[in-house]
Amino acid sequence: MQRIGVFVxxxxxxxxxxxxxxxxxxxxxxxxxxxxxxxxxxxxxQAGQDIIKQAIAEHKLTxxxxxxxSPRMHEATFRKTAAAAGLNPYMVEIANIREQCSWVHKxxxxxxxxxxxxxxAAVAKVNLNAPLTPGESPVTxxxxxxxxxIAGIQTALDIAEAGFPVDIVEKKPTIGGKMxxxxxxxxxxxxxxxxxxxxMVDVAQNENIRIFSYSEIEEVGGFVGNFKVKIRKKxxxxxxDICTGCGICTEKCPQKxxxxxxxxxxxxxxxxxxxFAQAVPKxxxxxxxxxxxxxxxxxGICSKVCTAGAIDYTQKDEIIEENYGAIVAATGFNPISxxxxxxxxxxxxxxxxxxxEFERLTxxxxxTAGKLLRPSxxxxxxxxxxxxxxxxxxxxxxxxxKEYCSKICCMYTAKHAMLTRDKYPDTEVYVFYIDVRTPGxxxxxxxxxxxxxxxxxxxxxxxxxxxxxxxxxxxxxxxLLANKQLNIQADLVVLAAAIEPDKSARSIATMLTASMDxxxxxxxxxxxxxxxxxxxxxxxxxxxxxGPKDIPETVSQASAAAAxxxxxxxxxxxxxxxxxxQPNELMCNGCSSCERVCPYGAIxxxxxxxxxxDRTTAIRRIATVNEAVCQGCGACTVACPSGAMDLxxxxxxxxxxxxxxxxx
Amino acid sequence: xxxxxxxxxKIVAFCCNWCSYAGADLAGNNRLAYPENVKIxxxxxxxxxxxxxxxxxxxxxxxxxIICGCHPGDCHYTSGNYYTRRRxxxxxSMLNYLxxxxxxxxxxxxxxxxxxxxxxxxxxxxxxxxxxxxxKRLEDLRCKK
Numbered sequence: 054m055q056r057i058g059v060f061v062x063x064x065x066x067x068x069x070x071x072x073x074x075x076x077x078x079x080x081x082x083x084x085x086x087x088x089x090x091x092x093x094x095x096x097x098x099q100a101g102q103d104i105i106k107q108a109i110a111e112h113k114l115t116x117x118x119x120x121x122x123s124p125r126m127h128e129a130t131f132r133k134t135a136a137a138a139g140l141n142p143y144m145v146e147i148a149n150i151r152e153q154c155s156w157v158h159k160x161x162x163x164x165x166x167x168x169x170x171x172x173x174a175a176v177a178k179v180n181l182n183a184p185l186t187p188g189e190s191p192v193t194x195x196x197x198x199x200x201x202x203i204a205g206i207q208t209a210l211d212i213a214e215a216g217f218p219v220d221i222v223e224k225k226p227t228i229g230g231k232m233x234x235x236x237x238x239x240x241x242x243x244x245x246x247x248x249x250x251x252x253m254v255d256v257a258q259n260e261n262i263r264i265f266s267y268s269e270i271e272e273v274g275g276f277v278g279n280f281k282v283k284i285r286k287k288x289x290x291x292x293x294d295i296c297t298g299c300g301i302c303t304e305k306c307p308q309k310x311x312x313x314x315x316x317x318x319x320x321x322x323x324x325x326x327x328x329f330a331q332a333v334p335k336x337x338x339x340x341x342x343x344x345x346x347x348x349x350x351x352x353g354i355c356s357k358v359c360t361a362g363a364i365d366y367t368q369k370d371e372i373i374e375e376n377y378g379a380i381v382a383a384t385g386f387n388p389i390s391x392x393x394x395x396x397x398x399x400x401x402x403x404x405x406x407x408x409x410e411f412e413r414l415t416x417x418x419x420x421t422a423g424k425l426l427r428p429s430x431x432x433x434x435x436x437x438x439x440x441x442x443x444x445x446x447x448x449x450x451x452x453x454x455k456e457y458c459s460k461i462c463c464m465y466t467a468k469h470a471m472l473t474r475d476k477y478p479d480t481e482v483y484v485f486y487i488d489v490r491t492p493g494x495x496x497x498x499x500x501x502x503x504x505x506x507x508x509x510x511x512x513x514x515x516x517x518x519x520x521x522x523x524x525x526x527x528x529x530x531x532x533l534l535a536n537k538q539l540n541i542q543a544d545l546v547v548l549a550a551a552i553e554p555d556k557s558a559r560s561i562a563t564m565l566t567a568s569m570d571x572x573x574x575x576x577x578x579x580x581x582x583x584x585x586x587x588x589x590x591x592x593x594x595x596x597x598x599x600g601p602k603d604i605p606e607t608v609s610q611a612s613a614a615a616a617x618x619x620x621x622x623x624x625x626x627x628x629x630x631x632x633x634x635q636p637n638e639l640m641c642n643g644c645s646s647c648e649r650v651c652p653y654g655a656i657x658x659x660x661x662x663x664x665x666x667d668r669t670t671a672i673r674r675i676a677t678v679n680e681a682v683c684q685g686c687g688a689c690t691v692a693c694p695s696g697a698m699d700l701x702x703x704x705x706x707x708x709x710x711x712x713x714x715x716x717x
Numbered sequence: 718x719x720x721x722x723x724x725x726x727k728i729v730a731f732c733c734n735w736c737s738y739a740g741a742d743l744a745g746n747n748r749l750a751y752p753e754n755v756k757i758x759x760x761x762x763x764x765x766x767x768x769x770x771x772x773x774x775x776x777x778x779x780x781x782x783i784i785c786g787c788h789p790g791d792c793h794y795t796s797g798n799y800y801t802r803r804r805x806x807x808x809x810s811m812l813n814y815l816x817x818x819x820x821x822x823x824x825x826x827x828x829x830x831x832x833x834x835x836x837x838x839x840x841x842x843x844x845x846x847x848x849x850x851x852x853k854r855l856e857d858l859r860c861k862k
Contacts, residue, residue: 123742124759152745153757157836163753170756566793568735570830588735588829589793632761650764652795686794687765691804703761709773715729715756716777 055180058089058114059172060105062096062121064151069094071155071164077120080169084176088112097127102134109138116144116179120172122151125579141184143631143702148175170715177710185631185701188680192278193378194622197222199270199561200383202230203604204596204611206252208381211615213261217622220375221256222265222284224557227332229253230385234315234409236416236423238604239468240499246331246418253333266334269557271372273380273564276684277591278627280377288368290339290347291325296363298335302355303327311343313420317410319428320420325355329418337363379618380565382575382587383595383611384558388550389444393453397440397548398519403429404526405519405546408439408462411469415476425477427545430524434544437473438528439466439484440516444551446487455551457572460601462549463490467503469547474507483510483541485530493603512539519546558598567592575599585614593617632702633683634690636676638663640697643674647689647698655682656689726780726846728755730839731770733763735793736828737785743832744839751839755783762786763824764797768808771822775855781821781846785835788826798826816854820845 061078063069074092082090089112093101096119108114117140119131124147132142150168158164196212198205201223209219221228232238233253235245256262271283306323313322315329324343327335337355345352346366356364388409391399399405404427406414417423427434441462447454463486470482489511491497503509514531521527528541554573562569567587568576575594578586585594595614596607621627636647638661648656657679660672676698687700699705732738738759744751760766763786771782784805786798805824813819823842827835 123738123745125739125742149742149757152742154753156745156748157750158753159750167753167756174756174758563790563795566795568787568791568793568829571828576829588739650800652797684794686762686797687760688762688794688797688800691764691767691800700761700765703765705767705769708758708760708765708767708770711758712729712770712774712779713777715758716727716774716779 055086055115055182056088056113057086057176057179058105058108058112058117059087059091059176060096060101060108060117060119061090061092061172062101062119063092063094064122064155065094068121068151068155071158071161072150072168073161073165076165077150077168077172081118081172081176084173086116086180087176089114096121097130102130105131105134106138109135109140114140116146116182118146118148118172118175118179120148120150120168120175123147123149123153143185144179144182146175146179146182148172173717174711174714177714178707181704181707181710183701187628187631189626190278190629190681192622192624192627193280193376194218195220195375195377196379196381196618196622197280197282197375197377198381198383198595200230200385200596200598201225201228201264201266202383202385202596203232203249203252204385204598204607205230205381205383206256207608207611208383208595208615208618209262210252210255210259211612212618212622213259215619216261217619218261218263220263220265220377222268222270224267224269225328226267226289226336226338227328227334228256228264228266229333231409232604233329233331234412234416236412236419237468237472239464240493240495242468242472250331253331257333264334265373267338270561270564275376276682278378278621280380280591282375282377282380284373284375286371286373288341288370289336290341290344290364290366290368291337292363292365292368293334293336295361296336297361298327298337299361300327300337301358301360302337302364305354305358307352307354308343308345311340316413316420317407319410319413339364379591379593379621381593381595381614381618382558382561382565382567382598384555384561384598386552386597386601387555389455389553391443391548391550394443394548396518397443397516397546398521398526399548402521402526403427404434404544405548407548407550408465408469409550411547415469415472425473432544433477435479436481436541436543437483437545437547438516438526438541438543439470439482439547439549441466441484441486441549443548445549447551455553455572457601458490459549459551460490461552461603464493464496464499464603466549467491467500467509470509471503471507474509481510483512483543485512485514485516487513487515493605514539552597552601554598565589565592585610585617591621629681630685632685632700633680634678634685634687635699635701636678637697637699638675640695641675642695642697643676644694646692646694647676650688650692652686652688653682653684655679655684724847724850726754726843726851727778728781728783728843728846729774729779730755730757731760731763731766731782731784732757733786733793733797734759734761736787736791737763737835739829740785740827740831740835743829744836747832749832749836751836752843754843755839762792762794762797763801764794766801768804771808772855775817775852776857777860778852778856780849780852781823781842783823783825783838783842785825785827785838788828791828817852818849820849821852
């Protein structure tokens with residue numbers, strides 16, 4: 054028989070406000086096995102934990118039930134408390150009477166009644182708990198960073214700085230990500246390339262960092278400390294170690310009509326290309342969709358002009374297998390497609406562009422060498438209209454836009470408007486906004502400067518329609534503060550398109566078994582207290598894959614993720630989850646049902662000798678579980694036809710005891 | 718159908734640790750009320766829910782049982798909820814054969830971000846079960862002693 058102690062937490066008034074904590078601790082006193090029951094204001098505080106420790110020693114408790122907040126919050130805390138008092142940490146059960154009781158029920162009587170039942174269920178379970186000891190597994194001291202934008206770069210540099218090897222996997226031919234495409238960065242107006250490219254060079258030169266560019270994640274297996282990852286290194290048809298990046302092939306290639314994705318398709322590149330001058334690695338890549346040689350077998354000019362002899366048309370995709378202790382997702386974002394926003398005439402006029410296209414237009418390395426010219430006729434625009442929140446904060450148009458705020462648009466639009474007025478004072482600039490949101494260090498001052506010093510016309514209201522009229526664009530909008538309709542003849546319209554997670558994020562999340570929210574942003578283990586960890590152990594989050602962020606925030610989060618990775622890799626051994634499957638050897642008949650449903654391949658079969666009642670021996674095939682591989686989902690427990698498989702910590706008898714307690 | 722306001726159905730909710738239990742916590746964080754009839758049992762994955770647990774609940778007098786897991790494709794254990802979906806399809810059809818109203822048992826996908834969906838589902842399920850009245854068909858009266 055267990056000797057159980059019950060500890061009911063008030064959580065200040067969070068629980069005590071709707072649950073009569075005294076009544077709960079009194080009611081649970083009479084439950085089977087309970088020898089001690091008390092309540093206290095804050096069980097998680099030092100004083101509260103001392104009460105638990107003291108009770109364990111004084112009453113020789115063999116199990117405890119804490120009626121408190123969600124186990125997701127403080128289960129680990131109370132397990133540590135128990136362990137400190139010499140009790141096996143898996144003899145602790147939590148009755149969640151805050152999130153699932155006091156916070157969702159308003160009435161004291163019903164709240165108390167429910168809390169008592171939840172407490173009884175936990176007591177019934179703990180009566181059947183058994184001490185568990187987690188297994189240990191070694192940690193592979195190497196980290197994987199998926200994505201080579203500023204988030205991935207910063208994370209990799211910080212991990213490498215601590216002395217651990219890091220691999221960056223980037224699907225594009227170069228690292229750098231979106232930041233490499235930007236012109237200047239708010240609120241200080243440093244040039245993006247000037248602050249980013251030195252970091253890219255640092256990555257290339259750091260001996261702890263390997264870059265797998267033009268590569269994608271193919272498969273992820275294993276678990277925290279021991280991930281096994283297959284990386285597909287796509288054929289770039291150029292030998293990376295031989296190519297010097299001289300660029301002669303990119304000048305001589307006769308296939309000149311390939312839309313240049315780095316310049317948002319506003320000019321063309323060749324079929325063999327280096328995305329931009331400061332690319333890392335600076336190696337050419339042949340685009341198999343456009344290369345005449347690869348498509349028809351006739352051409353081969355790049356191979357002839359390459360003095361290094363780096364071109365290899367027979368190159369094949371290569372699969373690299375590597376083990377990692379930790380994985381960081383830094384998969385980044387993209388602006389959403391403007392195809393569904395017909396009202397802004399994006400597909401009708403070349404002079405309606407997105408902000409990222411505007412960024413390329415003003416970039417000295419962009420298609421116009423930094424001169425602000427209209428894409429349609431190359432003339433200087435004299436009236437520019439910026440439209441904010443295109444697809445952001447769009448609850449009513451969820452089928453084409455996003456409900457959330459994209460967070461960065463207010464600031465980059467202010468930057469665009471300011472830079473335009475600075476370079477071309479003869480240009481009239483209008484910004485249409487719903488709200489201007491500038492929370493950030495020196496952000497509001499920046500926006501005020503755009504309005505006050507640079508004379509940008511900020512108009513509260515939405516643009517209803519944009520349509521081409523002659524060589525101009527007619528912008529119909531409302532000015533909500535003046536309560537009037539506006540018609541503006543513009544030369545250029547810039548849409549602040551909402552941002553969304555990169556399309557590859559979902560498949561990567563599936564491979565990592567990391568969870569995502571409804572918008573395909575990775576979810577964090579705790580929105581406030583564990584913002585850079587995924588709920589999946591060993592998977593960390595960096596940058597905009599977790600939610601919209603500007604560069605300063607991305608860099609802080611990237612470094613935070615690196616700190617978490619370093620903390621993990623610094624350990625030699627990890628304690629595993631002891632709640633794993635356990636077969637009953639006497640009941641198992643070796644039918645393979647459990648092996649077939651196990652997603653981890655944790656179950657194998659062995660032939661074991663059994664002594665029979667008549668003193669003969671018989672060899673039977675039985676299941677065994679590899680405890681280091683088993684993740685404890687319990688799929689096998691239900692699949693087993695003879696009921697031989699059980700899950701430690703969530704045993705059938707324990708769950709049935711909870712069911713009984715609830716239904717009593 | 719006349720809804721009996723006095724009748725408070727007993728409802729057992731099995732929630733997977735990674736999505737639905739977190740969804741229930743989020744409903745709590747956002748103070749989204751749902752009936753106190755709903756009592757949650759945490760399981761690591763919805764695929765841990767043995768049909769026996771559900772039958773046991775009905776035997777012991779539960780009026781409704783709901784199983785909540787991660788959305789298809791989002792299972793923390795990759796494929797657990799697919800097993801659940803198949804198993805529950807079989808169980809539901811067996812319960813149907815036994816004459817148990819199909820509204821008494823439900824399988825629902827609730828993600829960790831769907832606190833509002835959790836509360837709405839529980840409100841909806843509870844009123845559906847309440848409308849049916851007591852579960853008399855499967856309850857084992859010998860257990861009431």
